[in-house]
Amino acid sequence: MKGRRHISHLIATALAAAVLGSACASTGTVSGGTPTPHPSPIPGGAAPPPPAPRTAPAPPASPALPAPPALPARLFDGYALVGTALALRGTPYRNGGTDPHGFDCSGFTQYVFAQYGVTLPRDVADQFKQGKSVKPEGIAAGDLIFFSTTGSGASHVAIAVGSDEFVHAPSSTGVVRVERMSSSYWAPRFLGVRRVG
Numbered sequence: 579m580k581g582r583r584h585i586s587h588l589i590a591t592a593l594a595a596a597v598l599g600s601a602c603a604s605t606g607t608v609s610g611g612t613p614t615p616h617p618s619p620i621p622g623g624a625a626p627p628p629p630a631p632r633t634a635p636a637p638p639a640s641p642a643l644p645a646p647p648a649l650p651a652r653l654f655d656g657y658a659l660v661g662t663a664l665a666l667r668g669t670p671y672r673n674g675g676t677d678p679h680g681f682d683c684s685g686f687t688q689y690v691f692a693q694y695g696v697t698l699p700r701d702v703a704d705q706f707k708q709g710k711s712v713k714p715e716g717i718a719a720g721d722l723i724f725f726s727t728t729g730s731g732a733s734h735v736a737i738a739v740g741s742d743e744f745v746h747a748p749s750s751t752g753v754v755r756v757e758r759m760s761s762s763y764w765a766p767r768f769l770g771v772r773r774v775g
Contacts, residue, residue, distance in 0.1 A: 721737075731769075
């Protein structure tokens with residue numbers, strides 16, 4: 579009798595283990611709530627969804643720095659404009675001149691910029707009020723360079739070729755030519771740079 583009870587107890591324990599084992603596989607949890615893997619495939623059921631990938635938490639966002647103010651984009655290519663100006667080298671100086679038959683300084687800049695759809699005023703002082711001011715170290719091809727040659731204020735204008743060179747229509751030698759800002763004549767007369775267009 580004792581042996582039968584022992585065998586009955588073993589059979590009951592085996593059946594309980596089988597029932598609990600099948601419950602774990604179909605529900606995905608053990609009685610303690612711990613997740614267990616699903617058998618794949620589950621007979622008579624749909625395949626379980628794949629586990630969600632684990633991703634690291636995103637780092638905290640750093641505060642955005644304000645962008646430095648930028649000068650407006652030009653409507654023309656400064657190097658192309660300089661090419662047009664340089665092609666006019668040798669054109670004679672003519673007081674009040676505004677075309678390739680003869681230029682004065684502001685007539686020269688007005689004519690060259692007009693070839694690129696930019697209208698400049700006729701007078702040097704008025705041209706000095708156009709566009710945005712540029713620091714000397716920021717000069718780019720096509721910028722307007724102003725000098726004070728007579729009295730105070732802007733009285734002469736030229737077109738920047740590069741960091742130190744400019745092209746203009748001076749009255750001293752009578753032709754459109756290239757000179758250097760660092761020359762002993764122009765350096766002390768430098769007034770400022772404007773970017774237009």
